[in-house]
Amino acid sequence: MDKTSMKYEVIQEVLLNSENQLDIQTLCALAGVSRSGYYRWLAAAPFRAEQEEQDRRDFELILIAYQFRGYKKGARSIQMRLLHLEPPVKMNLKKIRRLMRKYGLFCPIRKANPYRRMMKQMRTNTVAPNILDRKFTAGGPRTVLLTDITYIRSREGFCYLSTILDAYTRQILSYVLSESLEIDFVLETIELLISNHGISLQQSTIVHSDQGSHYTSYKFIQIIKDSELRQSMSRRGNCWDNAPQESFYGHMKDELELSGDETYAELKVIIDDWMDYYNNDRYQWQLSKLSPNEYYQYCLTGKYPLEISGTGDIQE
Numbered sequence: 001m002d003k004t005s006m007k008y009e010v011i012q013e014v015l016l017n018s019e020n021q022l023d024i025q026t027l028c029a030l031a032g033v034s035r036s037g038y039y040r041w042l043a044a045a046p047f048r049a050e051q052e053e054q055d056r057r058d059f060e061l062i063l064i065a066y067q068f069r070g071y072k073k074g075a076r077s078i079q080m081r082l083l084h085l086e087p088p089v090k091m092n093l094k095k096i097r098r099l100m101r102k103y104g105l106f107c108p109i110r111k112a113n114p115y116r117r118m119m120k121q122m123r124t125n126t127v128a129p130n131i132l133d134r135k136f137t138a139g140g141p142r143t144v145l146l147t148d149i150t151y152i153r154s155r156e157g158f159c160y161l162s163t164i165l166d167a168y169t170r171q172i173l174s175y176v177l178s179e180s181l182e183i184d185f186v187l188e189t190i191e192l193l194i195s196n197h198g199i200s201l202q203q204s205t206i207v208h209s210d211q212g213s214h215y216t217s218y219k220f221i222q223i224i225k226d227s228e229l230r231q232s233m234s235r236r237g238n239c240w241d242n243a244p245q246e247s248f249y250g251h252m253k254d255e256l257e258l259s260g261d262e263t264y265a266e267l268k269v270i271i272d273d274w275m276d277y278y279n280n281d282r283y284q285w286q287l288s289k290l291s292p293n294e295y296y297q298y299c300l301t302g303k304y305p306l307e308i309s310g311t312g313d314i315q316e
Contacts, residue, residue: 004033004037005041007031007032007033008033008037008038008041008042010031011024011027011028011031011033011038012042014027015027024038055099055102058091058095058099059099059102059103059105061082061085061089061091062078062082062091062096062099062100062105063105065077065078065081065082065085066078066105068081068281069273069277069281071255071256071274071277071282072107072255072257073107074107075093075096075097075100075107076093076285077282077283078096078100079091079092079093079096079289080283080284080285080289080290081281081283083283083289083306084281084283084306088306088307126216126217126218126221127211127216127233128221128231128232128233129232129233130232130233130234130235130241131206131230131232132144132206132208132232132241134240134241134243136167136168136243136244137167137168139168139204140168140299141166141168141169141200141296141299141300142166142168142197142200142201142202142205143167143168143202143204143205143206144166144167144168144205144206144208145164145165145166145167145173145193145205145206145207145208146164146165146167146208146209146242146244146245147162147163147164147165147186147189147190147207147208147209147215147245148162148163148209148210148242148245148246148249149161149162149181149186149212149214150163150249150252150253152177152253152258152267152271153258153260154260154262154263154264154267155260155261155262155263156179156263156264159177159178159179159264159267160177160178160179160180160181160185161175161176161177161178161249161271162175162176162178162185162186162188162189162214163175163189163245163248163249164189164190164193164207165244165245165248166292166296167208167244168299169287169292169295169296169299170244170248170284170286170287170292170295171279171292171293171295171296172248172275172278172279172292173193173196173197174189174190174192174193174196174197175189175192175271175275176188176189176192177264177267177268177271179264183213183214183217183219183220186214186215186220187219187220187223190207190220190223190224191223194223194227198227201227201229203228203229203230204230205229205230206229206230206231206232207224207229207230207231207232208231208232208233208234208241208242209231209232209233209234209242210233210234210241210242211233211234211236215231215233216233252274252278255274256270256274258270278291278292279291279292279293280293280294288304289306290305290306
């Protein structure tokens, strides 16, 4: 509400007070507003009431989108979720942000990752060159696959999550949560990738990682070679060479808001649910407002799943 409207409200409250002895002209003069302006404001009361009711109805839709599957969302994610409703709801970003401010609904804010590089990387003679060179989306789906490990605090200490992400579609193609940092869970991650998605991989497919000991190990390198894939590694200590994967972990931890008091079994359930949500229902602006799985199908078929023709009214 602007300052002038606030003054009009004060004038109205004073006039309705049975003990008031001041007339409208005096009150308007004291408030520094015109009588005609006050009367126009008074006449527009039905419109304001109608607008307030419309805001409440729209905010109810925003709240439904915000609470979808229990994960917090920013304005863009809310807009994309609204477009996925049946029937689709078109609402521009400025309106969503205005109503979020009005009703005290706040977006999650990215935090610094406290777990980055907790374990010193081991450089060996089997380090692969950085053939990716940050060209994450140059070749289309299943061309660049990014992999890394992140650390999640649990009641018993730390758990370790290994993931493989398609840099073009942003899909998580495979992941494994482990209580141990031994190499087996990283090998299992790449084996799950080949088992579930091997038919869509090509000899030109790049598997890109950092120079951690898991990825320079003979077993990991051999699996890559046997699968006729290409291996690439970031430059030592340069997180930007694997930026989409780093960003994925940051968003995941922000949205999960883990307390650190969860057991391993509880974490497994939480991670499984969030991965399903991420691939199927977490819409991304750079993926044409689609979820990763939807975007992959869009790439394959060329058929856009949303009915948002004439989308000028939903842009910022």
